[in-house]
Amino acid sequence: MNMKSVTRSRPGRLIAAFALAVTIVTPVVVATSASAATTLTVAQALATQDGRSATVTGYVIGQPTASTTVITSNYTADTAIAIADTATETSTSRMLYVQITTAWRTTFGLLSNPSLRGKQVTATGTLTAYFSHGGLKNPTAMSLGGTAPSPTSSPTPGPTSTSGPYDSTYYASAVGKSGTALRSSLHAIIKVQTTLSYDQVWEALKDTDQDPANANNVILLYTGRSQSKTSNGSGVDDWNREHVWAKSHGDFGTANGPGTDVHHLRPEDVSVNSLRGNKDFDAGGSAVSEAPGCYTDADSFEPRNAVKGDVARMIMYMAIRYEGDDAWPNLEMNDSVSNGTAPYLGRISMLLAWNKLDPPDAFEQRRNQRIYERWQGNRNPFVDHPEWATAIWG
Template identity: 85%
Template sequence: MDIKSVTRSRPGRLIAACALAVTLATPLAVTGPASAATTLTVAQSLAAQDGRSASVTGYVVGQPTATNTVITSNYTADTAIAIADAAAETGTGRMLYVQVTAAWRSSFGLLSTPSLRGRQVTVTGTLTAYFSHGGLKNPTAMSLGGGAGPSPTASPTASPTPAPTGGPYDSTYYASAIGRTGTTLRNSLHAVIKVQTKLSYDQVWDALRDTDEDPANPANVILLYSGRSQSKSGNGGGVNDWNREHVWAKSHGNFGTATGPGTDVHHLRPEDVSVNSERGNKDFDSGGGAVSEAPGCYTDADSFEPRNAVKGDVARMILYMAIRYEGDDGWPNLEPNDSVSNGSAPYLGRLSKLLAWNDQDPPDAFEKRRNQRIYERWQGNRNPFVDHPEWARAIWS
């Protein structure tokens, strides 16, 4: 990638409402199955490049000039902007390239209005590739979403609607699942959470530095099993380094580290190299001998028991994987069972123990923050069992 002159600043946050529509003198044709009912994040829009019409909210981060190039100064045209979920985003893979047609160029083109960079905007148009990159074309509405600033003469000032009680994801993200149980709940949740941005294995390093940041020391991450706070830069393969632990062991289904389940940050966590190796690909259960570098953890020949503070976290990560990967997108159908001798089969146990851990260790502030960061900044999807732990029993009763 080639992105210039970007400085880090506070990440942006998703506004809770769609921008008011703007009517053009000559409406532009929009392809896609239906108009957008809610505003998407950039991450969600990148995962939905299927020709639908949608409204997307993000921060203007620069002008795209090629598939992997976004410039942040000395702009050359008013014909395109790149938006992202964070105002300081530098990774082009997490940017949406937006076509700026003639009706909007004087107010939303960076050559004419360079002060637009860093501002939050909402754009409605067709989600389809632009510059051979995730994009939005043929805009039918563009407005600022977060304060006064440039906007087209024909555009009324947008008035954000307050988020519904409980957070916008609760009333809209899970709308198709609320009130369901068993197989219908499972199917509804799968349809919701499979819409995600897929990361490369290299991108996982950066994601974990963000999602598992120590709240008491932003230069560190918290290691899952050992609970140790360790420098974000102390990753690698050496003794006492931290690496990327697959909580659903990647050999259980042989999905490796290819983009997909092998890079899904909802079950990847920082862990001490030695502890990661000691866990290996064992199933989860109680008992065994103490793990010397991970106080409160135990292991034997066929199972691993995490410390009490993260037992529920481990359970909810495993249950997420079972719902997300149902065998319909080229990956194996992952499923928890009550065995601890699953080998390379796409199963992981022990389910009865995982359900008990989910009950005894409910989501804490760290786990909830992690879920939100994955949703807002990295994958655009959520772990439903962090938001609704009761759904575990509703599905696997």
């Protein structure tokens, strides 16, 4: 099917090409350091709490005393520090709690060294929970200073990569495959999940889509607006639960299963959600006044540039997760924008392009991790491996 023509002028709307190369960062090493493969930012370390050994660089914020409490003066012990990607960070959700064992306390304990606050440190250790919070334990090396990658750089390999942190565990049966074999393996992996109720989705979205700059808010998918978590509902300016794979495409509604799968449910402004309706995704149309950067016409919706890849990977997840071998329809992507209530959603050619041009960012990666750890126990493989989209659909 030929793609529809777009005759209107759209200056400034062409997507800028994203760099697909993954930056290799040399870790900071001291004489007593154990070997660590990469140097991570705090955000990256918080997203990979899987027991690996890693080197992390950050700024000392204070002393953690509880899962959500970090004191910044009147320190009580030399046993732990909280570090962040910026020296002015105030949200504990963006801090890594570092255990300070006996060997390092005289130099890195805040009770003994209160002037350490605000300084950059590099630590090598095990990425695992500490104080029931994202942490680094049993440090094998610590030093002042260090050069970390940008906090906005991707800890997950880009579209040309072939390795990732879950390859030897969660994705072990899929790694090295392509085409139908990869598709079948991924389906078997991700269909093992906890199913939420539609009411539970409200609470899940308040966690998964939390504004990194304001823990009281969520980020709305299409508008990009930061809005209070408590303003969810059906009012004109409230936010509600947007089914990115429109629930009428396969007629699965809001019943437990695809209708409540948080991997494709996102907070969105009520009126913008209604405007998108059950339209397929494609480029073209008129500007959406309440959602800058979005466009729509009679049969399709185009999201803003910053979430084009997010939308594509959510649709790809649904096409792999729901294969018709359980109580739910077999969902498939196609190249149409007139799918009606059939279990199809397009346009696949545009979604594949968006996946390449807008690789996963820190927000999308954190969201994937939260769903895996706290809500459903399964992952979106296309967030972890965007290149698998091409390996399956070409």
